[in-house]
Amino acid sequence: MSSVKKNDVIKQSEKLPKTTKLEKGSAKAQDLGKGKKKDSRKKSTASEGDNMDPAEVNDLVVCNLCKQDMCSPKHLPCLHTFCETCITKHIKQEKAQSTNMHVVCPTCEYHISVPRASDETKTFAESLPVSTLVSSLLSKKDxxxxxxxxxxxxxxxxTADNWCAYCAQTLCDEHLEYHLSLTSxxxxxxxxxxxxxxxxxxFASKKCKYHEKEDMKLFCNDHWNICCNICSKRLHxxxxxxxxxxxxxxxxxxxxITNLKRKLESISTHTEKMRQDILSNIxxxxxQVSLEKENIKEFRIQINKQLDDLxxxxxxxxxxxHSxxxxELExxxxIVDMKHQTSLxxxxxxxxxxxxxxxxxxLSNLADIRHNAHRLEDELRLDKYKLQKIAIQVSLKSRDF
Ligand SMILES: [Zn+2]
Ligand SMILES: [Zn+2]
Ligand SMILES: [Zn+2]
Ligand SMILES: [Zn+2]
Ligand SMILES: [Zn+2]
Ligand SMILES: [Zn+2]
Known part of the structure; x- marks a missing residue:
C-alpha cells in the first residue's frame, strides 16, 4: 500500500512546472549565500551551538513544574513540555485564579486558549500532543x-522489561500491572x-486534525508541513x-536547516543582546541611585553646615x-542709683x-536743699520714668536659606 502511495507522491512532484522549480531553486541558492556570509562571520558561535551541552539537554527532560524527569510529556503550542498531570494542575489553578479565556505557559507566558468548563481541563491536557523529543530523550536515558x-x-x-510509550517510563512487571489497571x-x-x-x-503515527481516520503520513518539503493523504492532495x-x-x-x-539554524542563532543573539542591555540598564x-544617595548625604552635610552658620x-x-x-540698662x-543716693x-x-x-x-541751707529737691523732682518728672521690660526675640522670617 505505502509503496503505491509513494509512487503517487513522486508523480506529483514530477508534475511540477519546471519554471516554478527553477525559481525556487535560485531563491534557495540566494538564501544559502546570505547564510554562508553570516556563518563565516560567526563561525565560532555556530560550532558552539552544534556541540550540545549535556546539562542543557538534560534540562529538556525535566518538568519545570515538578522539577523531575517528566511523566507523560505533553507539549503546549510554544513547545514547552510538562508532565500531563502537572500541566493539568497548572491549568486548573490558572483558571481558578482568573476569568480570562486563556491560560499562560508556566515557562514563557505564551497565551493558550483552553475550554472554560473545568471538567474539560483534564481532557484538554490529554489532547495535548505527546513530546516525542522528550520521550526519546527519556528513553535514551532510561x-x-x-x-x-x-x-x-x-x-x-x-529490572524493567516494559516501556510505556505514553508516560515515557520504564516499568517493572509489578508496576506494569498496577499501571495498566490504573490507566484501563x-x-x-x-x-x-x-x-x-x-x-x-x-510513537504511534498521529491522526489528522481534520480527517480523524487518516494518519499524518506525508511531509511537504516546501511548506515543512506534516499532513494526511487528503490534506496533501488538497493543500500540497x-x-x-x-x-x-x-x-x-x-x-x-x-x-x-541552514536557514533555521541561522534564524535561531540570530534570535538568540538578539535576545542575549537585549538581556545584556537590560542588565546594563539595571x-x-x-x-545612579547610589550616587544620588551620596548626593543626598552631601546635601545634608551642606544643610547642617548652613544651620551651624546660621x-x-x-x-x-x-x-x-544683649550687650x-x-x-543701656546698667x-x-x-543714674537712678545716683539720684537715689543724692535724695538720701x-x-x-x-x-x-x-x-x-x-x-x-x-535758712540758706534749707533754701539750697529745697532748691535741689525741686530740681531732682523736676528731673525725675521729665524722665517720665517707667519700667520697660526688654523683649529680645530671634526671628527667621526674613532670612534666606
Ligand atoms: Zn511535572
Ligand atoms: Zn511556553
Ligand atoms: Zn503509561
Ligand atoms: Zn517497579
Ligand atoms: Zn487531513
Ligand atoms: Zn506544501
Missing amino acids: LLQKKCKRCKQHGRDT NRHPVFDVDEVIKNPDIG GMCNTCLIEHDTSTIKTHSE EAMNK EQQLCHELDHV EKLK REAH MYKTMLSVVLKDASNIQS
Missing part, C-alpha cells in the same frame, strides 16, 4: 539501564528490547511531498543686642540742719 523508574523513585533497584489499558506498552532495537516503535498538490516512513533520510540535510540605574550668626547678633541693651540703673544725702542734710544748724545758717 532504556539502556533497564531499571524500573517507579521503583527507583521509591529507592528500589528493579489505554497506554501503549512495549518490550524494552524491542524499543531499543526500533526507537520509533513507541503542487508541492514536493514525501512519505515520512520512507523518505526521511534527507531531512537533516535539508537546505532549510546596573546603570543602581549606580546658629552662630544668630547667637552673635543676639549677643550684640547693647545691657549697657547706665539707667547707675538731701534727707540726711535736712535732718542735720534741722537739728544742729543755727537759724541763720539753716
Whole structure:
C-alpha cells in the first residue's frame, strides 16, 4: 500500500512546472549565500551551538513544574513540555485564579486558549500532543539501564522489561500491572528490547486534525508541513511531498536547516543582546541611585553646615543686642542709683540742719536743699520714668536659606 502511495507522491512532484522549480531553486541558492556570509562571520558561535551541552539537554527532560524527569510529556503550542498531570494542575489553578479565556505557559507566558468548563481541563491536557523529543530523550536515558523508574523513585533497584510509550517510563512487571489497571489499558506498552532495537516503535503515527481516520503520513518539503493523504492532495498538490516512513533520510540535510539554524542563532543573539542591555540598564540605574544617595548625604552635610552658620550668626547678633541693651540698662540703673543716693544725702542734710544748724545758717541751707529737691523732682518728672521690660526675640522670617 505505502509503496503505491509513494509512487503517487513522486508523480506529483514530477508534475511540477519546471519554471516554478527553477525559481525556487535560485531563491534557495540566494538564501544559502546570505547564510554562508553570516556563518563565516560567526563561525565560532555556530560550532558552539552544534556541540550540545549535556546539562542543557538534560534540562529538556525535566518538568519545570515538578522539577523531575517528566511523566507523560505533553507539549503546549510554544513547545514547552510538562508532565500531563502537572500541566493539568497548572491549568486548573490558572483558571481558578482568573476569568480570562486563556491560560499562560508556566515557562514563557505564551497565551493558550483552553475550554472554560473545568471538567474539560483534564481532557484538554490529554489532547495535548505527546513530546516525542522528550520521550526519546527519556528513553535514551532510561532504556539502556533497564531499571524500573517507579521503583527507583521509591529507592528500589528493579529490572524493567516494559516501556510505556505514553508516560515515557520504564516499568517493572509489578508496576506494569498496577499501571495498566490504573490507566484501563489505554497506554501503549512495549518490550524494552524491542524499543531499543526500533526507537520509533513507541510513537504511534498521529491522526489528522481534520480527517480523524487518516494518519499524518506525508511531509511537504516546501511548506515543512506534516499532513494526511487528503490534506496533501488538497493543500500540497503542487508541492514536493514525501512519505515520512520512507523518505526521511534527507531531512537533516535539508537546505532549510541552514536557514533555521541561522534564524535561531540570530534570535538568540538578539535576545542575549537585549538581556545584556537590560542588565546594563539595571546596573546603570543602581549606580545612579547610589550616587544620588551620596548626593543626598552631601546635601545634608551642606544643610547642617548652613544651620551651624546660621546658629552662630544668630547667637552673635543676639549677643550684640544683649550687650547693647545691657549697657543701656546698667547706665539707667547707675543714674537712678545716683539720684537715689543724692535724695538720701538731701534727707540726711535736712535732718542735720534741722537739728544742729543755727537759724541763720539753716535758712540758706534749707533754701539750697529745697532748691535741689525741686530740681531732682523736676528731673525725675521729665524722665517720665517707667519700667520697660526688654523683649529680645530671634526671628527667621526674613532670612534666606
Ligand atoms: Zn511535572
Ligand atoms: Zn511556553
Ligand atoms: Zn517497579
Ligand atoms: Zn503509561
Ligand atoms: Zn487531513
Ligand atoms: Zn506544501
